[in-house]
Amino acid sequence: MILDSGTGLRTIRDYLEIGHSYADYVKLGWGTSVVSHRLEEKIALYREFEIPVCIGGTLFEVAYAQQKFPEFLQRACDLGVQMVEISDGTIDLEESEKLRCIETAAAKLRVISEYGSKDEATVRAPHYWVSGMKNELGAGAWKVIAEGRESGTSGLYRGTSELRTGLVEEIVDSIPQEKILWEAPQKGQQAWFIKEFGNEVNLGNIALKDIIPLETLRLGLRGDTLLTFHSTSKGI
Numbered sequence: 001m002i003l004d005s006g007t008g009l010r011t012i013r014d015y016l017e018i019g020h021s022y023a024d025y026v027k028l029g030w031g032t033s034v035v036s037h038r039l040e041e042k043i044a045l046y047r048e049f050e051i052p053v054c055i056g057g058t059l060f061e062v063a064y065a066q067q068k069f070p071e072f073l074q075r076a077c078d079l080g081v082q083m084v085e086i087s088d089g090t091i092d093l094e095e096s097e098k099l100r101c102i103e104t105a106a107a108k109l110r111v112i113s114e115y116g117s118k119d120e121a122t123v124r125a126p127h128y129w130v131s132g133m134k135n136e137l138g139a140g141a142w143k144v145i146a147e148g149r150e151s152g153t154s155g156l157y158r159g160t161s162e163l164r165t166g167l168v169e170e171i172v173d174s175i176p177q178e179k180i181l182w183e184a185p186q187k188g189q190q191a192w193f194i195k196e197f198g199n200e201v202n203l204g205n206i207a208l209k210d211i212i213p214l215e216t217l218r219l220g221l222r223g224d225t226l227l228t229f230h231s232t233s234k235g236i
Helices: 009-022 039-048 057-065 069-079 095-106 126-138 165-174 187-197 208-218
Strands: 002-004 026-028 053-055 083-086 110-115 143-146 180-183
Touching: 002 208, 009 039, 009 208, 039 053, 039 069, 053 069, 057 069, 057 083, 069 083, 069 095, 083 095, 095 110, 095 126, 110 126, 126 143, 126 165, 165 180, 187 208
Parallel strands: 002 026, 026 053, 053 083, 083 110, 110 143, 143 180
Antiparallel strands: none
């Protein structure tokens, strides 16, 4: 998942021309889709490269807080995006309400839910992650995102960007890998997941400028993962 944090059209085209085939979908981060000019042109540009567009979960949280969830869904449909993200990383949302929103949105669009808090001080026990993620998938989420923020300093990670490896192990013991998308904006985090789970692991919050660098990590064409995929005795 590529994170668009308000990138201009020319820059988007430059990066997609050399790396579009490595992106599964793009998320218009947090509330950038509200304040970005030429939004329809941006969505059309991603469509030109056959990359689905997702509205970020923070915008859903704003809409829910303002009691405008139906308007949020209608706006997404009017824009012609294919996906919306349902999250509760900032607002307090009862699980039953979040599941209801997932079910409602899934009747109109593909839904990807996000589990975990954006607050570095909020640490949830692994069994809450497992049960919450399972319930969201059961409610109709296509995949569930494990929160890491665009900074890689909360949710899955400690404030130092250190990965909570025990949490990851408990999640993968209970939920199929193909249903999980790990937010991993930093190179070291990306390399860890690739070495641990292979080069097909689902990774998110990848900056446009990191499309090609990440693909080299996946293929062992960078020092961080070279020895994971290539024997020094056999060559590449």
